Structure formats: C-alpha cells, structure tokens
Amino acid sequence: MITIDYTDRRPLYEQIADKLAKLMLSGVFPPNEKLPSVRSLATELSVNPNTISRAYSELEREGYIYSVVGRGSFVSGTDAIIDGEKAKLTEQIQEEIKKAVSLGILREELEKILDEEYKEG
C-alpha cells in the first residue's frame, strides 16, 4: 500500500503522511474510513510505531484525519479545502512554466517530468 523511498531527503513521518494524504485524496481511503492502526502500519512498513504516530499527528493537525483513543484513526472530509489548494497550486505551476519558457527550457523536459511523476508511485 505504501512504499518508503530511502532516496527521499525528507523525514519518514513526513513522507508517510504525504503518501497517506495521496491515498485519501485518490479515494483509496474515503471519508470516515478507518485507517490502519498505528502498530499495524508500523509493522507493515518496518518502522517504529512512534514514527507512524507522528505521521498521523501531522495529518490530524492538517485536518486530513481525526483520531480517537481506543477506536482508531479516521479520514475526515476535506474536499472543499483540497479544491482550493488545487486551484492555488495550478496557478503557481503556470507561473513557473512561464519562467521555464522564458529561460528556454524545452517542453520535452517538462513532459519528461510529467512522465516520471504520473508513472504510479
């Protein structure tokens, strides 16, 4: 479900939180769905439970999930926020692509990046 990329410079908890967020946004974990328990996900990823706990804390702080002692962690509905972020990010990307064009970066270069990032991962 999640694979850890050890070439990634970011801390594990951040990387795991990001991938979980992506899974939630892609619908693998719909709103109110129960996430894997801290201990089970730690075992699955061969990582310390504290690391998962921190990843979940970050996700909770960002509004993606909510956790209840004794019950588990659950996906919260964040669709409105996400739509806003999408629009903002899209504008940002367009600005950077404008800079790329003026610097003479070829479209093929950017297509190559799209191939990488939209590969599955």
Place this chain on the structure above:
Amino acid sequence: MITIDYTDRRPLYEQIADKLAKLMLSGVFPPNEKLPSVRSLATELSVNPNTISRAYSELEREGYIYSVVGRGSFVSGTDAIIDGEKAKLTEQIQEEIKKAVSLGILREELEKILDEEYKEG
C-alpha cells in the same frame, strides 16, 4: 547584503547559495565579478568559513561561479548562470508537480497549461 532566515528549514549552506544565486541573476554580481572571500563572508554572516566554502562549492558545481586558489571566487558567464537557473527551476517545477499529483490534479490539466505556454508565437 545577505540575511539568514533561521525559520528556514534548509541547511545554511543551501540557503546562502540560493541567495547568492539570486543576487547574481539580478545583476548585483555581474559575470566575472569577484565574490566576497570565504572568510570575509563568513565573518559578515557570523557563520563558519566551512559553511561558506560549502555554499561556494555548491554554486561551482551548479555552474554559477568558479573559484581559484589564491585569487578568489568569481561569477561565471551568463550562459553558465542561466544553465544553473534552468536546473533549479526544473527542480522546483518537479516539486510542484509532485504536489499536484498528490492533490489529484490530472495530467491533462497540466498538459493544457503546457499547450498555452508553449504555443508558438
């Protein structure tokens, strides 16, 4: 000339290299201009000379500057600087596209932006 932002999560050498790069691109340091010496900039920023040395090494690796023992460090020609800037912008775009993917933005949306910006004319 340069101020250090201690809320920035990146390492000092990277932050300093970035700001120097921007100064070069904005023309504050024209091609072939002599940069501050490792020791003087270290003193000015209250930072260890090794940290400046590493920042300069990064800039040299990226083609922004060239260094000569006994003489100093100098801004490279415009072409080299632009190459460095291209590399940096490409990295930035890749980061944003990563975010786009995790937000569920479809590839087609980004292709549409590319169509707009790379339209001939």
Place this chain on the structure above:
DNA sequence: TAAGTGTATTAAGTTACTTAATACACTTAT
C-alpha cells in the same frame, strides 16, 4: 476479561549540519 486502540515518556542511537582549529599551496600587495 482480553485484545486492540491512540498517546505519552524516557533513553539511546543515527545522521546531517555546523563550528572550531589547523594546515597547505597559491596569489597579490608591500
């Protein structure tokens, strides 16, 4: 009651970054 849940604490280990103190070979100015 037993097992599973999130959360908290303390300790130890790891890694990258940073500082510090030197040293070297070289260039420039005196």
Place this chain on the structure above:
DNA sequence: ATAAGTGTATTAAGTAACTTAATACACTTA
C-alpha cells in the same frame, strides 16, 4: 622577500532532528 589574503582540505567536537526501543496509561471493542 615578506606578509597578508585566497580557496581548499582535514580532524575533532558539538548540535539538532529524526528514528528506534521499551514501557506505560486510558480507553474501546469483541
């Protein structure tokens, strides 16, 4: 020639964030 200034390299030590490890607690569920 001498002194000062240059980039670069090395070794050591310190710092901070991250990670692992071992427990413990309060709670919920089967």
